[in-house]
Amino acid sequence: MTKPSATDSGNRPMAKLTLSPKILDVLDFGTPSAERDISRGLEKYFVESPAYQRVRTGAKTILMGNRGSGKSAIFKVLAKRERAAGSHVIELSPEDYSYELLNATMAAEDAGSWAKQGAYAAAWKYLIYVLVMKALARKGMRLTKGGGREIHKYVRDSHGAQQLGTLSLLMSYLKRLEAVKIGPIEAGLRTRELDRLYKLEEIQNLLPALQNVLESQRVVVLVDELDRGWDSSEDAKAFVSGLFQACVSVNALHRNLRVYMSLRQELYDDIPALYEDAQKHRDLVEKISWSEESLLELIAKRIRYSAHEKGFDVEALERAGDRACWSAVFAPPPPGMARDGSFGYMVDRTLYRPRELIQFCSEALDLARGRTSRLPVPYSAIERSEYGYSAERTKDIAAEYRSQYPGLLSVFEVFRSHPHTFERAELEMLCLELAFGDIPTRGTQSWLPLREPNDLIEILWRSGLLTAQAVDNGRFLGSHQVQHLNLAAVRRFRVHEMFHASLGIVPANG
Ligand SMILES: Nc1ncnc2c1ncn2[C@@H]1O[C@H](COP(=O)(O)OP(=O)(O)OP(=O)(O)O)[C@@H](O)[C@H]1O
Ligand SMILES: [Mg+2]
Structure with a gap:
């Protein structure tokens, strides 16, 4: 079905592949979320980054990343592999926690000397x-030696009869703390009671037994989608920062007990208490990042897997490099349209997140199916799918920041039909007009009025809307490409290509 032929691409010989037209009907880039991808073979086409390795070995236990960057993918694959190796895996997800319920149930911080973060940390430790x-105890029912019996007895006596759900278990402990902290209780007694609760007295004496059992059994706890x-x-905020502290503390008990949590970047930025902790435990934090090469690998793996699953002989695809796989599926744009063929064109319209590329590729492929019967997908299909993709991304990015910067979409809208590139002075002027309300926006009262231009530029660069030219005539770089950039020294900015179609911005020439 595949017909390899050697051609030259630049200096490097590259196998050019021609794929059977039948592959067009069945090709599938997978679903945009790991929760659904895992049952469709994610493990087989998973890209094993060094980040994954560091998480797997337990060197890193706090996984940080933007939306769609692959936090759940790492957790799902880890869970599957740990289970296959006989570990106990506990996955906690939003069904197990509800901020609304916590808010409605717990007394407010100013109702007493509550110190919520510490209370939540204790409750999390207890819960975990x-x-x-x-x-x-469930699996090792008949454990009688090495501490198993004590654990079994505790579980049976304290948690056997009433089977509290996960959140109820956490809340029951918080309620005990709350009662002592803000209830009518004599001061001396209060200190003693609190001490007991903070030290988890109910289970403290079981920890040596637990350590013993962990010598021969492994437990992995994964907390995702916070x-x-x-x-x-x-x-x-107390819920998440308390979990962070609990993670650090529980992970010190035994190497065979690992608690992992994932954190979205904006969430982290929204919790000042976390910031301090994360600085202190920076060595435990793994930040997910992707490069063009690793994203190309991700798509190539999906192309091969999907063709193979549908029964095609994919030997040539297996042999071909990632680039050749891509080119067999997507034709290049006309000369001068992109710096690096259709892959460059598409990846330049992402913030280097796998979900974005999967979505863009899937939409282009869907469009092509109705119009052609052959591969590669013509560039016109990519072009036609761009507006929908871009509009959706613009909305989604603004939505990601809804708690920190509500109304961000209306700020993005201000760039509509402007030239794509701004000299610093022009951009500052626009920012001033925004901050003073000369250009009206919606829903931004809590953060935009009187904002310093430099501040606003930083927000727009961090969110992905703007890219910055760090050196004269150099490439424009976004926050997905460099961690830090001295924005104060940047003289020219450009709206990121991902937003162009949706904001009606005319393409840049170089
Ligand atoms: N290492 C990887 N290898 C293969 N596919 C990946 C990898 N990382 C992520 N993906 C794919 O990218 C998409 C987005 O990943 P995922 O759902 O894990 O993102 P996320 O960070 O959990 O996003 P959210 O914040 O919305 O929960 C999914 O289709 C997932 O299968
Ligand atoms: Mg996720």
């Missing part, structure tokens, strides 16, 4: 230890 012991339902409330 109980869940771990329950998991061990941003779902995020309401920026006091309880939500």
